[in-house]
Amino acid sequence: xxxxxxxxxxxxxxxxxxxxxxxxxxxxxxxxxxxxxxxxxxxxxxxxxxxxxxxxxxxxxxxxxxxxxxxxxxxxxxxxxxxxxxxxxxxxxxxxxxxxxxxxxxxxxxxxxxxxxxxxxxxxxxxxxxxxxxxxxxxxxxxxxxxxxxxxxxxxxxxxxxxxxxxxxxxxxxxxxxxxxxxxxxxxxxxxxxxxxxxxxxxxxxxxxx
Amino acid sequence: xxxxxxxxxxxxxxxxxxxxxxxxxxxxxxxxxxxxxxxxxxxxxxxxxxxxxxxxxxxxxxxxxxxxxxxxxxxxxxxxxxxxxxxxxxxxxxxxxxxxxxxxxxxxxxxxxxxxxxxxxxxxxxxxxxxxxxxxxxxxxxxxxxxxxxxxxxxxxxxxxxxxxxxxxxxxxxxxxxxxxxxxxxxxxxxxxxxxxxxxxxxxxxxxxx
DNA sequence: CCATCACCCGACCGATCGGTCGGTCGGTTG
DNA sequence: CAACCGACCGACCGATCGGTCGGGTGATGG
Numbered sequence: 001x002x003x004x005x006x007x008x009x010x011x012x013x014x015x016x017x018x019x020x021x022x023x024x025x026x027x028x029x030x031x032x033x034x035x036x037x038x039x040x041x042x043x044x045x046x047x048x049x050x051x052x053x054x055x056x057x058x059x060x061x062x063x064x065x066x067x068x069x070x071x072x073x074x075x076x077x078x079x080x081x082x083x084x085x086x087x088x089x090x091x092x093x094x095x096x097x098x099x100x101x102x103x104x105x106x107x108x109x110x111x112x113x114x115x116x117x118x119x120x121x122x123x124x125x126x127x128x129x130x131x132x133x134x135x136x137x138x139x140x141x142x143x144x145x146x147x148x149x150x151x152x153x154x155x156x157x158x159x160x161x162x163x164x165x166x167x168x169x170x171x172x173x174x175x176x177x178x179x180x181x182x183x184x185x186x187x188x189x190x191x192x193x194x195x196x197x198x199x200x201x202x203x204x205x206x207x208x209x210x
Numbered sequence: 211x212x213x214x215x216x217x218x219x220x221x222x223x224x225x226x227x228x229x230x231x232x233x234x235x236x237x238x239x240x241x242x243x244x245x246x247x248x249x250x251x252x253x254x255x256x257x258x259x260x261x262x263x264x265x266x267x268x269x270x271x272x273x274x275x276x277x278x279x280x281x282x283x284x285x286x287x288x289x290x291x292x293x294x295x296x297x298x299x300x301x302x303x304x305x306x307x308x309x310x311x312x313x314x315x316x317x318x319x320x321x322x323x324x325x326x327x328x329x330x331x332x333x334x335x336x337x338x339x340x341x342x343x344x345x346x347x348x349x350x351x352x353x354x355x356x357x358x359x360x361x362x363x364x365x366x367x368x369x370x371x372x373x374x375x376x377x378x379x380x381x382x383x384x385x386x387x388x389x390x391x392x393x394x395x396x397x398x399x400x401x402x403x404x405x406x407x408x409x410x411x412x413x414x415x416x417x418x419x420x
Numbered sequence: 421c422c423a424t425c426a427c428c429c430g431a432c433c434g435a436t437c438g439g440t441c442g443g444t445c446g447g448t449t450g
Numbered sequence: 451c452a453a454c455c456g457a458c459c460g461a462c463c464g465a466t467c468g469g470t471c472g473g474g475t476g477a478t479g480g
Contacts, residue, residue: 008457022322026236030438040459042440047457051438081416103320110316110382112232150415157406158415160382164374172320172370196367204414205360205368206291218427240468250429252470257427261468 009047012037017058021100024107025055056122062104063126067133069094074136080144081202087140088166088197095170096190102170109163134159165197219257222247227268231310234317235265266332272314273336277343279304284346290354291412297350298376298407305380306400312380319373344369375407 006014015036019028030051034041048054073086095102108130137159144150216224225246229238240261244251258264283296305312318340347369354360 024234024236024321026234029436031436039457041438042460043458045439084415106316106320106378110313110378111234144415149417151409151413151417153409153415154402154406157379157403158410160379161375161406161410164376164378165371166374168316168320168374168378169367169370192364193367196364196371199361199363199414200368200371200410201415203361203416204409205294205354205363205411206413207359207361239466241466249427251468252430253428255469 008037008039008043012039012044012047012054013058013061016054017062017100017104020055020058020107021103024111025052052120053122056120056126059104059108060122060126060129062098062101063108063129063133065098066094066101066105067129070133071136074140080140080147080149083140084144084201085198087137088162088201089194091162091166092170092190092194092197095166096185096193099170099185102167106167106171109167134163137162165200169193218247218249218253222249222254222257222264223268223271226264227272227310227314230265230268230317231313234321235262262330263332266330266336269314269318270332270336270339272308272311273318273339273343275308276304276311276315277339280343280346284350290350290357290359293350294354294411295408297347298372298411299404301372301376302380302400302404302407305376306395306403309380309395312377316377316381319377344373347372375410379403 012033016028016033019033019036022028030044031041033054034044037044044054048057069090070087073083073090076083076086078086108126138155141150141153141155141158145152145155222243226238226243229243229246232238240254241251243264244254247254254264258267279300280297283293283300286293286296288296318336348365351360351363351365351368355362355365
């Protein structure tokens with residue numbers, strides 16, 4: 001475990017990410033973040049202008065991490081089915097590796113900005129990268145529909161289904177099959193989830209009558 | 211619009227439901243709820259013991275409303291496929307009719323209880339009814355799998371997919387197809403969503419090669 | 421006519437919120 | 451040596467948090 005004495009700024013971002021993921025923007029105080037990072041509260045404001053700015057910096061990191069993994073998939077030159085399968089795999093992998101991602105992303109996707117933080121440059125960039133990522137997925141689906149490989153669907157609806165089925169799955173308790181409560185992010189569980197989604201999108205749930 | 215001068219208690223519950231759905235437990239103050247209900251803050255504490263108690267009373271109403279609509283479906287004596295279809299229809303209808311339901315439910319499903327509210331009797335009842343509802347859906351799926359009508363799946367995973375695909379859809383902005391931003395809860399949009407889900411679970415997304 | 425009651429309110433409480441201020445410390449620079 | 455610097459901190463600010471308290475009001479009923 002090489003701990004290269006990571007800078008205070010990164011340390012703050014890390015603990016803030018964990019806390020915001022768990023309890024949301026309003027549920028976490030700056031003092032709590034500071035003590036969790038081993039600093040005084042005032043020191044946070046040396047590195048970040050305000051609480052919203054810190055929040056969106058955290059969120060931006062998360063969204064960008066995800067974007068960087070998804071972008072090559074949607075930009076690749078394979079067939080629509082393989083692209084969809086790879087998208088599911090990469091998405092599930094990314095969400096499983098960092099448990100904070102799903103929760104922060106889910107909050108970002110459905111939560112309203114109580115106070116108008118939208119003018120923050122960090123918030124604007126977040127929204128931009130996120131929109132870009134989602135639009136990439138839409139394009140992937142649209143291509144498949146145009147090529148006749150996918151059924152004619154509302155791609156917007158399908159994206160939401162895909163997001164809901166993945167992000168929500170990892171954001172919620174991940175109850176697992178029989179092993180209630182256990183964290184259960186084993187490689188086996190992850191590949192099981194991928195298989196479920198592959199099958200659902202390939203064949204649906206209902207067994208073919210013939 | 212018959213306004214039967216609904217009791218202050220119900221008025222409080224209504225406005226609190228709307229506010230909690232929008233900004234979550236931590237994001238809403240008692241004073242805001244009070245003024246929105248046309249009362250003084252102290253009056254809230256005449257009807258409800260504490261803020262968590264009010265929150266879980268709100269949540270309980272929502273969950274029970276949903277439970278009451280879903281229970282007859284899972285208890286009915288039709289085939290698994292029809293049951294699934296009806297489940298989707300009823301679920302989508304319920305979420306579309308009251309936009310607060312999806313958001314409150316989503317929060318309840320994935321948010322952690324920051325402070326241990328779990329000892330509240332209202333919270334316990336919430337969790338009970340919710341667990342009962344989810345278990346009913348699991349039973350529905352399990353029956354279908356046992357009867358060979360559904361593919362062999364992890365029913366827990368499938369429930370989460372179903373929840374994610376419906377609850378998340380209505381909790382998020384519901385961007386709609388091309389009409390960005392518009393509320394768009396028209397009957398047409400709702401039945402479109404049902405159709406998408408029916409098709410997904412019946413056939414998947416990929417067009418059959420033969 | 422008076423007691424009771426549900427209902428409602430303004431004033432207030434201690435705690436905590438995000439954020440500021442003045443200042444200390446250790447490490448470059450010249 | 452002095453001058454400067456980023457990192458950090460304790461003390462403090464006004465505002466707001468959930469919650470309490472005592473008292474007011476209007477309808478009810480003996």
